[in-house]
Amino acid sequence: MANFLFMLVKIVDDIDLNEVYAALQNPSAxxxxxxxxxxxxxxxxxxxxxxxxxxxDGMALQQMNHIAERAVEKWNLxxxxxxxxxxxxxxxxxxxxxxxxxxxxxxSFSACRFLIDELKKTVPIWKKEFYEDTSSWINAHP
Amino acid sequence: xxxxxFGIIREIVGKPRLSxxxxxxxxxxxxxKSWITERYPAVRGLPSIAIAVDYEFATDTDPLNSESEIAVxxxxxxx
Numbered sequence: 241m242a243n244f245l246f247m248l249v250k251i252v253d254d255i256d257l258n259e260v261y262a263a264l265q266n267p268s269a270x271x272x273x274x275x276x277x278x279x280x281x282x283x284x285x286x287x288x289x290x291x292x293x294x295x296x297d298g299m300a301l302q303q304m305n306h307i308a309e310r311a312v313e314k315w316n317l318x319x320x321x322x323x324x325x326x327x328x329x330x331x332x333x334x335x336x337x338x339x340x341x342x343x344x345x346x347x348s349f350s351a352c353r354f355l356i357d358e359l360k361k362t363v364p365i366w367k368k369e370f371y372e373d374t375s376s377w378i379n380a381h382p
Numbered sequence: 383x384x385x386x387x388f389g390i391i392r393e394i395v396g397k398p399r400l401s402x403x404x405x406x407x408x409x410x411x412x413x414x415k416s417w418i419t420e421r422y423p424a425v426r427g428l429p430s431i432a433i434a435v436d437y438e439f440a441t442d443t444d445p446l447n448s449e450s451e452i453a454v455x456x457x458x459x460x461x
Binding site: 277295296298300302324336361362363364365367368377378379380 | 392
C-alpha cells in the first residue's frame with residue numbers, strides 16, 4: 241500500500257482504453273493487468289443486436305469505490321482503474337474495464353480478478369439485451 | 383416518501399419513481415418490499431430485490447425516512 245498513488249473510478253458513455261492504460265502507468269510498477277469486458281454477439285442461443293446499460297450512477301460509483309478500497313487493502317498496488325459504460329453498445333464494444341499495476345504480477349493478477357468479480361456482484365448497473373425481435377433484462381446477481 | 387426505480391422494476395412499475403403517501407405507514411425496508419410486491423405482483427417473479435438507502439444496501443429491519451435517498455435494486459448485471 242505504501243507506493244499506492246491513484247485510483248480512477250468512473251462511469252462513462254464510451255470507454256477510452258488508451259486513457260485507462262495511461263492511468264495505470266507508475267514507475268514502481270513491474271506488472272499491469274487490464275481486464276476488458278465486451279459485448280458478446282450471442283446470448284442464450286440468440287443473436288444479440290445491441291445492449292443497453294442502465295446505471296444508478298451515484299450508488300454505482302460508491303460501491304465501485306468500496307471494492308477498490310478493499311483491493312488496495314488486500315494487495316500491494318500502484319495504480320487502480322474501474323470504468324463502466326452506460327447507454328447503448330453493440331457487439332465487440334468494451335463495456336467495462338478494470339485494471340491495476342503493481343510491483344509484481346501476483347498482486348496485479350489477483351486484484352484484477354477480484355475487481356471484476358466483485359463489480360458483477362454488487363454494483364447497481366443493469367444490462368438489457370436486444371435481439372432481432374425481442375429484448376430481455378439480464379438478472380445476473382443474485 | 384420518494385422511491386427511485388431502475389431496470390426491470392422501472393419497467394414493471396412503468397415510471398422511474400414512486401411516491402408513497404405517509405398514511406401508508408411504510409417505515410422499514412421490509413415494509414417497503416411488501417408495499418411494492420402487493421401493488422406490482424410481477425416483482426415476485428424476480429430472483430430477489432434489494433433496497434438501497436443513501437447508496438448503501440439496506441437490511442430488512444433498517445428504518446426508512448423521507449430525508450434519505452431510497453432506491454429499489456433489482457438483480458444487477460453489470461460487467
